[in-house]
Amino acid sequence: MRPAEVAVQYVRCDEAPAPGPWLAESELAELARWHAQQRRVQFLAGRLAAKELVRELLGQSSVELAAIEIRSQDGRGRGVQPALRVAGQPGPFRLSIAHTARGAVAAASLRPAWGIGVDLVPRDLEARNLARAWFTPAEVQWLAGGRGYGPAAIWAAKEAAYKAAGGGEPFRPRCIQIYPLAGGRLAARLHGPTAGPLVEIYIEALDGHLAAVALAVPVPAPQGAGGGHHD
Ligand SMILES: CC(C)(COP(=O)(O)OP(=O)(O)OC[C@H]1O[C@@H](n2cnc3c(N)ncnc32)[C@H](O)[C@@H]1OP(=O)(O)O)[C@@H](O)C(=O)NCCC(=O)NCCS
Structure with a gap:
């Protein structure tokens, strides 16, 4: 059974939106490092799952998705634990993301x-x-x-x-x-x-x-x- 400290959101890859203003500038820059179409779609599905999860946990449906910023690359472009910022401030949850050709999942720890x-x-x-x-x-x-x-x-x-x-x-x-x-x-x-x-x-x-x-x-x-x- 899922522990109470964990929340999860899943998005199918065929539901992933095109890149656009729902992504922060830094996220568009991370996406640009991926060239394979399937990996780009997985990135987008993962970002959507994570942003929707954060918005739901914050209980603020009005918060813009672009204000929820998730970065998962270091200065050299290597993969790191996703870091969350909301409206420019460190977010209150820890996040993780995974994907396959079919779908993407985001999980949050409610205990920072x-x-x-x-x-x-x-x-x-x-x-x-x-x-x-x-x-x-x-x-x-x-x-x-x-x-x-x-x-x-x-x-x-x-x-x-x-x-x-x-x-x-x-x-x-x-x-x-x-x-x-x-x-x-x-x-x-x-x-x-x-x-x-x-x-x-x-x-x-x-x-x-x-x-x-x-x-x-x-x-x-x-x-x-x-x-x-x-x-
Ligand atoms: C983490 C790892 C095992 C997952 O690989 P994978 O099976 O190809 O991909 P998954 O779908 O399971 O997970 C991908 C997501 O994991 C997250 N991730 C990447 N690197 C991570 C890390 N070091 N720690 C935690 N999460 C990481 C990202 O959110 C990534 O999705 P995104 O790029 O779309 O944001 C692989 O990316 C890896 O070995 N990373 C380490 C890279 C490294 O050496 N970094 C420097 C030291 S931290």
């Missing part, structure tokens, strides 16, 4: 300190080769047991966990360990130099896809350990 990540894969994605190349021995063993989710869901869970808690590192699927929790949910452990947040993932069906949504809950440092704090 909790990272969010979403991934979308076709329900019939043939993921056995991905599993061979990128799954950890523990994941392969768990899959071989034939219980619970298949490789497509685990792949989606890895991407969603990366987007929620990747922290600016490149995507390294084998460094993200997915494991089952009670009640059909999943969790992720990200291997790295520092203990990361607690990442919980749920999977839902969406227009012929599996959507994985990951929530990264900051883990407070032990008392006396120094360092920053989390709100």
Whole structure:
């Protein structure tokens, strides 16, 4: 079941509007970096899903879509966690976007300190080769047991966990360990130099896809350990 801290919006690619005044200047500049027509349509569907979601969460149907600005590239054009601004000010939600040839999904974390990540894969994605190349021995063993989710869901869970808690590192699927929790949910452990947040993932069906949504809950440092704090 979808956690209360998460909201999701889906838009089919064939509903994506043409670029126009509903996009901010910075978004038109990001779109211009994509040349393949299918990727441009996916960008547009993702932006529409995210903007409609933000507008609904703000409860302000009158806010112009162009005033909701979502940027997902850094100064060098590399993909980063989408950053939200509303009327020029940092927005009150964390966002994540994913797309396929068929549709785009946006997910928001209603708690600004909790990272969010979403991934979308076709329900019939043939993921056995991905599993061979990128799954950890523990994941392969768990899959071989034939219980619970298949490789497509685990792949989606890895991407969603990366987007929620990747922290600016490149995507390294084998460094993200997915494991089952009670009640059909999943969790992720990200291997790295520092203990990361607690990442919980749920999977839902969406227009012929599996959507994985990951929530990264900051883990407070032990008392006396120094360092920053989390709100
Ligand atoms: C994140 C990633 C795994 C997703 O790839 P994908 O399967 O091709 O695409 P998806 O449809 O699942 O997701 C695409 C969306 O993810 C978001 N995204 C891109 N990079 C991201 C990142 N580093 N963290 C979180 N979200 C990211 C964007 O919103 C993008 O959609 P948009 O460009 O239309 O806004 C891939 O883009 C990647 O490896 N990015 C890392 C790039 C990198 O090394 N950046 C520098 C360090 S952060």
